[in-house]
Amino acid sequence: MRVEYREEPCKVALNRVKGMGFKWSLNPYMGCVHRCTFCYVRAFELRADRPFDDRYGRSIRVKTNVAEVLRAQLAKPTWERESIAIGAATDPYQPAEGRYRLTRSCLEALRDASNPFSIITRGPLIVRDADVLAEASQRADVSVTFSVPTLDDEIWRRTEPGTAHPRQRLRALKVLVNAGVRASVGMAPLLPEAGACCVWANLLNLRPGTREHFLEKLAEDYPEQLPAYARLYSRKAYLSSAETKPVRALVRDLTRRHGIRDRRRTRFVPEPEPEQLALAL
Numbered sequence: 001m002r003v004e005y006r007e008e009p010c011k012v013a014l015n016r017v018k019g020m021g022f023k024w025s026l027n028p029y030m031g032c033v034h035r036c037t038f039c040y041v042r043a044f045e046l047r048a049d050r051p052f053d054d055r056y057g058r059s060i061r062v063k064t065n066v067a068e069v070l071r072a073q074l075a076k077p078t079w080e081r082e083s084i085a086i087g088a089a090t091d092p093y094q095p096a097e098g099r100y101r102l103t104r105s106c107l108e109a110l111r112d113a114s115n116p117f118s119i120i121t122r123g124p125l126i127v128r129d130a131d132v133l134a135e136a137s138q139r140a141d142v143s144v145t146f147s148v149p150t151l152d153d154e155i156w157r158r159t160e161p162g163t164a165h166p167r168q169r170l171r172a173l174k175v176l177v178n179a180g181v182r183a184s185v186g187m188a189p190l191l192p193e194a195g196a197c198c199v200w201a202n203l204l205n206l207r208p209g210t211r212e213h214f215l216e217k218l219a220e221d222y223p224e225q226l227p228a229y230a231r232l233y234s235r236k237a238y239l240s241s242a243e244t245k246p247v248r249a250l251v252r253d254l255t256r257r258h259g260i261r262d263r264r265r266t267r268f269v270p271e272p273e274p275e276q277l278a279l280a281l
Contacts, residue, residue, distance in 0.1 A: 004036035004098060005031055010063040013070035013106070014084060022085040022118070026070065028102035029059040032090040034122060034162040037217040038204055039148075041089050046209030053213050057162065060096055074113040083116040083141065092161075093123025104129050111136035115269070120145045120186070124164045125171035130179040137181055137268035144183040146173050158221045180266035203244050207237040231249055 033056040092103040176183040
C-alpha cells in the first residue's frame with residue numbers, strides 16, 4: 001500500500017478529551033498505516049467526513065513541530081500536570097516514527113516536565129526509547145500498554161494487516177519491563193511468559209464507520225461468523241453488561257491463576273512532591 005506523508009505543523013499538541021478514561025491526549029501523527037479492521041478511529045473519521053474504509057491509513061499527517069508546541073503547553077502556569085494518553089487516535093510508533101522521531105521528542109519533553117503519561121501501541125519500535133521511558137518513570141507515573149488482541153497468525157494477518165507480529169510486541173514488552181518500565185498488555189492472557197505487569201480486556205465496539213468496514217472484512221474472511229455478529233450488534237455499538245461481564249471475569253480469573261503481577265526487578269517511583277510549608281502568622 002502506497003502511503004502519502006503530509007508534513008504539517010500543529011497549533012496545539014494536547015487535546016482535551018471527553019467521555020474517556022483520560023482527560024488529555026497527544027498524537028504526534030494523524031492517520032495510521034496499521035489499518036486494523038476493528039479500529040474505533042474509523043467512527044471518528046466517518047463523522048468528520050473523511051475516508052474510513054480501505055482508504056484509511058493511506059494519508060498520514062506528520063505534526064513536524066509537535067514537540068516544541070508540547071513543551072510550550074507544559075510550561076504554561078495554568079497547566080496542572082495531568083496525565084496524558086499517547087496513541088489514543090493513532091499509533092505513536094507506526095513506521096513513520098523511525099524517520100521523524102516525533103514521539104521520542106515528545107517523551108523527552110514530558111520527562112523534562114516530570115509529567116505523567118501513558119502509551120498504547122502495537123509498535124515494537126518503542127524499545128528504542130526505553131532509556132527515555134525509564135528516566136521519565138523516575139519523575140512521574142508512566143505506563144505502556146501493548147495491544148495484542150490475538151497470537152493466531154491467520155487472524156492477525158487479516159485483522160491487523162499493517163502491524164508487527166504479536167510476538168514481536170511481547171518481546172518488546174519484555175525489554176521495557178527489564179528496563180524498569182511498567183508495561184502491560186491489552187487483550188492477551190498469554191503474557192506471563194513476557195513478564196507483563198498486568199492484563200486488561202475490552203470488547204469490540206462497532207460505531208458507524210468502524211461497523212461498516214469491520215463487517216465487510218468479516219464477510220470476506222469469516223462469513224460463517226457474520227450472522228452471530230449481526231445478531232449481537234443489530235441495534236447497538238456496544239455489547240450489554242450481561243455479555244461483557246463474563247468475559248472480563250474470565251480474564252481476571254486467568255490473571256490470578258497464572259500469577260500475572262508486577263515482576264519488575266527495578267521499580268521506578270517518582271519522588272514525592274516537595275511539601276509547601278505554611279508560615280505561622
